[in-house]
Amino acid sequence: MVDTTKNTKLFTTYxxxxxxxxxxxxxxxxxxxxxxPLFVVGTGVLDPEVLDRAVKISKAKNIPIxxxxxxxxxxxxxxxNAKYINLHALGFYLTDPNWPGLDGNGNYDTIxxxxxxxxxxxxxxxxxxxxxxxxxxxxDKSYIQNATMSFGNLSKADHIxxxxxxxxxx
Amino acid sequence: MSKLTTGSFSIEDxxxxxxxxxxxxxxxxxxxKEVKGAEEELGPMGPTPFPTIATLRDWSFTLFxxxxxxxxxxxxxxxxxxxxxxxxxxxxxxxxxIDMKGQAAxxxxxxxLTGCACHSAxxxxxLNHIVDLFxxxxxxxxxxxxxxxxxxxxxxxxxxxxxxxxxxxMEYVEEEVGQxxxxxxxxxxxxxxxxxxxxxxxxVLDHVGMxxxxxxxxTALGFPKSDPEAPLVEVGMGTIDASKPVIIAIGHNVxxxxxxxxxxxxxGLTDKMEIxxxxxxxxxxxxYKREDRKAPYAKIVGTISKELKIVRSGIPDVIVLDxxxxxxxxVMEGQKLKIPIIASNEKIMYGLDDRTxxxxxxxxxxxxxxxxxxxxxxxxxxxxxxxxxxALKMAPIREAEGLSAIPTxxxxxxxxxxxxxxxxxxxxxxEELGIPAAIAVAKGEDYSALEELHxxxxxxxxxxxxxxxxxxxxxxxxxxxxxxxxxxKGFVRAxxxxxxxxxxxxxxLNLVMGTTPGVIAIIGCANYPAGSKDVYSIAEEFxxxxxxxxxxxxxxxxIGMYKDADGKTLYERYPGRFEKGNILNTGSCVSNAHISxxxxxxxxxxxxxxxxxxxxEIADYAINRVGAVGLAxxxxxxxxxxxxxxxxMYGIPAVLGPHSGKYRRALIAKTYDDSKWELxxxxxxxxxxxxxxxxxxITTAETWQEACVMLAKNCxxxxxxxxxxxxxxxxxxxxxxxxLGVLPExxxxxxxxxxxxxxxxxxxxxxxxxxxxxxxxxxKKKKIISGPAIKFDVSAQPTNLKxxxxxx
Numbered sequence: 019m020v021d022t023t024k025n026t027k028l029f030t031t032y033x034x035x036x037x038x039x040x041x042x043x044x045x046x047x048x049x050x051x052x053x054x055p056l057f058v059v060g061t062g063v064l065d066p067e068v069l070d071r072a073v074k075i076s077k078a079k080n081i082p083i084x085x086x087x088x089x090x091x092x093x094x095x096x097x098x099n100a101k102y103i104n105l106h107a108l109g110f111y112l113t114d115p116n117w118p119g120l121d122g123n124g125n126y127d128t129i130x131x132x133x134x135x136x137x138x139x140x141x142x143x144x145x146x147x148x149x150x151x152x153x154x155x156x157x158d159k160s161y162i163q164n165a166t167m168s169f170g171n172l173s174k175a176d177h178i179x180x181x182x183x184x185x186x187x188x
Numbered sequence: 189m190s191k192l193t194t195g196s197f198s199i200e201d202x203x204x205x206x207x208x209x210x211x212x213x214x215x216x217x218x219x220x221k222e223v224k225g226a227e228e229e230l231g232p233m234g235p236t237p238f239p240t241i242a243t244l245r246d247w248s249f250t251l252f253x254x255x256x257x258x259x260x261x262x263x264x265x266x267x268x269x270x271x272x273x274x275x276x277x278x279x280x281x282x283x284x285x286i287d288m289k290g291q292a293a294x295x296x297x298x299x300x301l302t303g304c305a306c307h308s309a310x311x312x313x314x315l316n317h318i319v320d321l322f323x324x325x326x327x328x329x330x331x332x333x334x335x336x337x338x339x340x341x342x343x344x345x346x347x348x349x350x351x352x353x354x355x356x357x358m359e360y361v362e363e364e365v366g367q368x369x370x371x372x373x374x375x376x377x378x379x380x381x382x383x384x385x386x387x388x389x390x391x392v393l394d395h396v397g398m399x400x401x402x403x404x405x406x407t408a409l410g411f412p413k414s415d416p417e418a419p420l421v422e423v424g425m426g427t428i429d430a431s432k433p434v435i436i437a438i439g440h441n442v443x444x445x446x447x448x449x450x451x452x453x454x455x456g457l458t459d460k461m462e463i464x465x466x467x468x469x470x471x472x473x474x475x476y477k478r479e480d481r482k483a484p485y486a487k488i489v490g491t492i493s494k495e496l497k498i499v500r501s502g503i504p505d506v507i508v509l510d511x512x513x514x515x516x517x518x519v520m521e522g523q524k525l526k527i528p529i530i531a532s533n534e535k536i537m538y539g540l541d542d543r544t545x546x547x548x549x550x551x552x553x554x555x556x557x558x559x560x561x562x563x564x565x566x567x568x569x570x571x572x573x574x575x576x577x578x579a580l581k582m583a584p585i586r587e588a589e590g591l592s593a594i595p596t597x598x599x600x601x602x603x604x605x606x607x608x609x610x611x612x613x614x615x616x617x618x619e620e621l622g623i624p625a626a627i628a629v630a631k632g633e634d635y636s637a638l639e640e641l642h643x644x645x646x647x648x649x650x651x652x653x654x655x656x657x658x659x660x661x662x663x664x665x666x667x668x669x670x671x672x673x674x675x676x677k678g679f680v681r682a683x684x685x686x687x688x689x690x691x692x693x694x695x696x697l698n699l700v701m702g703t704t705p706g707v708i709a710i711i712g713c714a715n716y717p718a719g720s721k722d723v724y725s726i727a728e729e730f731x732x733x734x735x736x737x738x739x740x741x742x743x744x745x746x747i748g749m750y751k752d753a754d755g756k757t758l759y760e761r762y763p764g765r766f767e768k769g770n771i772l773n774t775g776s777c778v779s780n781a782h783i784s785x786x787x788x789x790x791x792x793x794x795x796x797x798x799x800x801x802x803x804x805e806i807a808d809y810a811i812n813r814v815g816a817v818g819l820a821x822x823x824x825x826x827x828x829x830x831x832x833x834x835x836x837m838y839g840i841p842a843v844l845g846p847h848s849g850k851y852r853r854a855l856i857a858k859t860y861d862d863s864k865w866e867l868x869x870x871x872x873x874x875x876x877x878x879x880x881x882x883x884x885x886i887t888t889a890e891t892w893q894e895a896c897v898m899l900a901k902n903c904x905x906x907x908x909x910x911x912x913x914x915x916x917x918x919x920x921x922x923x924x925x926x927x928l929g930v931l932p933e934x935x936x937x938x939x940x941x942x943x944x945x946x947x948x949x950x951x952x953x954x955x956x957x958x959x960x961x962x963x964x965x966x967x968k969k970k971k972i973i974s975g976p977a978i979k980f981d982v983s984a985q986p987t988n989l990k991x992x993x994x995x996x
Contacts, residue, residue, distance in 0.1 A: 033264025033277050087890025091929035106888045110258040141849030144260045
């Protein structure tokens, strides 16, 4: 098993509460247990190795994908339920209990994060952390301190191995 | 002078006061005449001349009703007073009672106010200096325009004719900046939305301050005046001829540097030494005395991200600082390489000795011998003589010593071998660059990976600050990129100044009807998410699509750094008028006022709307009819926050790069809430449904490709005619397919009838609307029978302001 909880060094200071470092097992459990999850995937997913894992994660639990930035191009014809949305707007809509969601059926209780620039996703998550109850689970390569739970800072090889473990556990 | 025109009053206990009734009556008549004269010239005064904090609150609240403030705090604590630090996480309240939203809004407002103060203080300095030199009676000359100060006229109701008449405008801005700053104090304002209103007001004042700055310098310093063919300027680190003595100027205020240039000209030194600059002073150096289109000899090195790189190259023989966007470590860095630093502005004196009152030759001696690392020089006559003299004397000394921070080949090998790849630098790097991996490659004497980091690196030095082995990582990158740096040579058009009235007359109709698809204003700093080529790519994409691309400041420089296969920059390939398919560079940071002013001018000149003191109505016109969107892709400074926020208040949306989430506040509409997408038709006050564009006033994008799609989409306006709407939808669809791989999901929200659909894809789109949205189509006539939520009425008069409706 990859130790995904190591090296949770902060990028900068947001506040006294930071996300809890989690193992691949916990990440998989949280994803599996979510009532209405949304897989929020950034442009970093266009790395073929990461994209392959993102598609597998989405398919494993039939989780809809919010494709932010220019990541949508990676999901065309991949057989997943992916829709483009701007990340900043998404962060705002998640704080609105009346947001109908990407499917028109209401807001989400859990977001799973992959493929983001850490400074950008941390900033967007500072809104969901302070102004909503949404649970944010980061399975990204960098420690995301404004998520609810996150992997630590991982090498690329460890990150890919960790994603494979999550896929196996789903 | 009394403002009384009629009425009665009494004066008690004034035994020795003489009252001359005729003078009072005369004064009253004079005031009445003045007002009448102004109205004849400028139109009737609108409702909000010289607004204060509360005056425009209704308008900003109208905007906030659709474009809601979105807070993304950079820090969850408040450390303002000694009650704290308070943890505000989860929107808790602190010891003073303020909540997280209030604190985030206050922080954002403070950024806008700081930016406004910077531009305005710069403007005040320039204005005083120029009035001292040329007199207050000097007529303002901005080129072929009657609307010479659109921001000033819109906000204050005044149209200054002389430089002296700009002084009361600055006094107004300064008073309001003081009032606004007071609200930051603990226990003053508490409501987030009121801090947001104050931020908007600070943004408005910012554009007034910027306009004063550029009017003063364009008028008096011989800058190009509304000139689409302003000369081309060399830009890039590789343009500096290091074999000559080199002066480098850094900052935003050209006042002092003009004396250096005058001295060089008077003493025949322009071809014997180099003068180059970074940031906006550089732009204004190239505009100085260039209204006759003579090629500038001053060169632009680049943006703030090149500051440390040019210093470490050892090329400068003296550095002159003025104000804003100057690195705080230049004295320390300069000292290492015996580069004297001359501070020429009392706002940044950097701990240096003030030698303003000393003999120039004595100062030269102290600098050349290294007795002092630099000095403050506030006397511009002396500055003009001091700086070239220092450069001429330092150049041979420094050349003999071969001073440079760039490692030799042997030093490079030793430095990269010290790296243990701990990864601290990568964690600290704001650009998340793969520095350890690049150094690992360099251990095999392959510097290509390090070279690739050069354009991506913003030159902040955070990597070096955390390196346990004290490796000068920035210098390693620069060493690896020596060849690329030497080839960094491009062209940018010198700032042309304002868009002229005739240009507006020629283009206004196309813009309002939508047949010119939009104005993309690429402005701001160099904190890009993935290198400087992004702004070039965006500019090229929209120029090829016949948009008007307006640029200024650091982005304008970076756009000029890249060439096509024929070796030509965008400034050489595309003309510089305010016309579709043109790229126009207004100039330095303060010239951004001309971009917002252009939008006001469309309302004033094309639509004959009254500008004077009429902000809400003009902004309402802009947001509904003028398809202009700003892009500050590398916005880093507080000034960029102020510029963007001022644009928002004027009804102009802005997209920022991903770093700008750190500004802490966006204004985003809920596209899913139909109640937010209605306007009044001012012909009868009825409600009309509108498409969700612009869907934000200020927000961020993740990549330049996403930004392209957002820019095209948000140029769509209520008033587009069918030909214009189909042109805009074509570009939006094409960009979405090109960069996102799919057609836009919400395309249907923008379609009013079949004529809005691009002809080439009309049938396919009609089929899609029928099958996916259930719209009824008459296939014989290829017409939409029912389905669209919005109607097309070319004579509708859309407005957010009920007071403008006939039956209101």
